[in-house]
Structure formats: structure tokens, C-alpha cells
Amino acid sequence: MLAVLRNRTYRHLFTAQVIALVGTGLATVALGLLAYDIAGADAGSVLGTALAIKMVAYVTIAPAVGAVADRLPRRTLMVASDLTRAGVALMLPFVDQVWQVYVLVFLLQSASAAFTPTFQAVIPDVLPAERDYTRALSMSRLAYDLESLFSPALAALLLSVITYNWLFAGTVLGFLASAALVVSAVLPKPAAAAPRTGGAYAKATAGSRVFFTVPELRALLALNLAVAAASAMVTVNSVVYVRDFLGLSAGAVPLALGAYGAGSMAVALVLPRVLDRGVSDRAVMLRGALLLPVVFAGLGGVTAASDGGWRLPALLGLWAAFGGACSLVLTPTGRLIRRSAPPEERTAAFAAQFSLSHGCWLLTYPLAGWLGAAAGLQTAVVALGAIALGAGLAAVRMWRNPSPGLVHDHTGLHDGHPHLADATWVGSGWRHSHGPTADELHHRVPGFS
16 A cells, blocks of 8 residues: 555655644644633534534535636646645634634635545555555545544643643644645646536536435435534534543543544555455445444444443444444545546546535534534434435445446547547447546536436
8 A cells, every 4th residue: 555655746745644644633622622621511512513614615615716727827727725724823813702613624625625535636646556546545544543543632632731722833834834844846747628618506506416416325315414514523522522521621622533443544555455355335335335324323322321431431332333434435535536527527526526525524523513502412323323324325326336337339439538448449430438537528428317
């Protein structure tokens, strides 16, 4: 897996991602503790609202970026986003009102909505081989997992000697280092942008139309909802479970978040070898989604218990199981998008995935917080578990079998056109086959809609 780091450009981009994520992880812990200081037992509600605002920024900003990203230098866009995030994080330690948290979270995450899809779309150009790209996806998943595991541990260590407000300084340094590494990377020239007709709305929704055209990507929307239900429970209510339910100190919050990261990391480490042996993305992702309701059932049992020293280890085990199941769904996602969108549409497609998946979190984050605060943790567990179960079953129904390659002809394309690789001239046109692809060449081809 580490062989992909021999590519200098990918090595710089991956390092930038890791450093920025460590800073973000420190901010996640600090933001939860800040919410607890401001709102006390209602911290889950405050944090849930803040995360909902984050999702609003993601859902609205990412499609707009996807519509114009092909006209902007990718390095400039990513560096500007990093610098904006560093500036906003610098202001967070001075917050003492809930509304200030909400405003700064929106600004911070708007910059992230510009950075992340652009970053994701660059990697397939840097590593065009399928095997290398698969490993890059696992490396990316590991980066998120290592952040979940080691950033909370680092936060716990730092909290023993400093107040949580100083954790935001780590966020600032992370974004500045990320910007420097992106500047140092030599990015490949992107594919020529496909002509887009229509107004601003049509351009902003071009990537989303890909998702509603390809069956696997329609199922991916349901899988995103199942993952969002689980991750919302972990992200929003970890501080409530640790501080109120278990009666532990703030230093135990990173331990719970770290357990989630450990489970996800364990899965990401073995997935490349599993996929290399011919196990399909469909089998891996659907199994991960169907495991989530089982974990929710276990969490319901723990939540119903009123006392017992076994509750903390049980909670950590369930958080690790959530992380592993979510990793089964999330790690192969880039492979599906890469197969379904031509190179010139990748930024729009990744922006659509970013927006649509976070639209699911826009539902589940406030639901987790508000239900937990108003009706109790058990009600939140039941509601989010039901969402995970329904979404998983919907994904199974929509993605019953892998879509086969479809033999079809193209006319009007010149010899040497990039799409005609491995095509055969049959007199009336070029004939070849591949899996479902949604672009201007295929939206009218039978079987591709």
C-alpha cells in the first residue's frame, strides 16, 4: 500500500491531508468541549446545530464549486481554502456566545467544501492506474482513521497541561502546513472540460445528474444515509455519553472518538487485499451498511443499562464497530465515482458526492443532537438505527446485481478520441463496452439510464 507514496506529487498531497486532518481533529475535540462549557447538558443540541450548519455549507457550496472549478487553477483553489480555514480557526478560541460558534463554523466549512472535492478529483489524475488509486483510497481512509485515533489521544495529552482553547492553535498550524505542501506539489494538467449547456443551475447540478443516472450511484445515496446515521450518533453524542451517561471527565471524550477511528482503520488496512482478490465493491459496501443496524441494537442495550463498570468498554467496542462498518462503505466509494464519470467531469461528480452525502448528515446531525437532548439518548438510538436499517435495505434493493458492461457503438467521434480506447471499427462506427457512464456521450444509450 505504501508504494504509492513513491509518487512525489501524491506524497505531498497525502501529507498535506494528514497534517490538516490532525489539526481538524484537535478542533473537533475542542469544539465539543466548548459547546459543553457554553450549554452544559445541552451540548449535544448545540453541537448538533453547529454540525447542521456545517452540512448546509457543504450542501450549498460544493455544487457551486463543481460548476466553476474547471475554470480555476486547482492549486490556487486549494491553497486559498486552506488559508481561509486557518484564519477562521484562529478566531475560535475567542468565542463566548453560541451564535459566534455558528457563524465561524459556516465560514470554516464553506472553505472545506471548496477544498475537499477539488482534492479528491486531483488524485485520479495523479494515480491513473486502478491498483494505485485503490490503495490511495485506502490511504485516504487511513488518514481519516489515524486522525480519529491519534488526534484525540494527542488532545487528551494536551488537555492535561493546557486548556482546550489552545487546541485550536493546532488547527491553524495544520491548515498552514497543508497550504505549503499543496504549493510544493506539481499537479498534473486536468482533462479538458466538457462543454456544459444551460444556466448556472444546470451547471451546478451536472454532477448530481450523474448520480441519478447510474444504478450503483443511486444505491450510494442510500449508503451515505446509513453511514450518516451512525457517524452522527458518534460525533454528536460521544461527549454526552462520556460526561453525562458515564459521568467521566473531559479527558475520556477523545478515548471514545479514538475507538471509532481504530475500528475504521483496521478495516481500511485489509480492504485493498480483499478487493484485489476479486471481492466486489458491492459485496463489501452492502455488508458494511447492513452491519450498522446490528451495532445500533447493541448500543440500545448499553443505553438501557443504568449502571455497571462494563458500560465503558462496551461503548468503546460499539464505537469501534461503527467505525469498521462505516469504513466498509466509504473506502470503495471513490472507485465507483471514478468508473462512472469521465475525467473531465470528475470534479463535478466528486462535488456532487460531497454535497449529497453531507445532505444526509444535514438530516442526521441535528436529529442526533435534538433527540438526545429533548427525548433522551435511547430515543436517538432507536430513530437513527431505524434510518440506518431502512437505508441499508433500500441500497440492497437498488443495487441487486453488478451492472454488466454494455456493448454499444459510437459514431461521429474521430479516430484517437480518448473515449475510444480498446474500441473496434465496425464500418458504421466504433464498438466497445464498459460499465455505466453518465456523460454527454451515453445519456441516450439504451441500458445506461
